[in-house]
């Protein structure tokens with residue numbers, strides 16, 4: 001068995017939930033925050049048999065888009081703060097960051 005941990009954008013979360021249910025996957029959604037952008041994102045926990053990992057990855061890929069986002073970098077804590085001009089930079093976010101983890105044991109009561 002494997003546990004997929006998939007960090008995706010909030011905008012894709014409903015579509016992905018619906019697609020996972022339609023394909024017969026069980027998932028848990030967690031509200032999360034990206035360490036870099038410090039913006040909300042969504043983390044899915046998906047427990048599945050090994051032979052369905054590729055199918056789950058395909059569903060995630062088909063339902064999560066890559067988007068460009070403008071970020072204004074945080075100003076330096078000390079030092080050259082006077083001369084610091086915060087130019088927004090564009091970063092590409094998503095579609096999804098997915099970890100595939102082995103599951104030693106799964107109990108469901």
Ligand code: 2BA
Nearest residue numbers: 007033034035036037038039041091092093094095096097
């Ligand atoms: P954030 O950490 O908020 O990152 C958002 C986007 O900012 C990233 O998109 C990436 O394009 C950019 N970025 C992140 N760290 C950067 C850095 N040190 N320098 C320059 N650009 C940087 P994604 O790579 O698609 O990641 C989307 C979200 O997935 C991340 O949100 C984070 O919540 C999660 N994530 C991605 N990689 C991860 C990892 N290795 N471990 C844990 N979470 C991860």
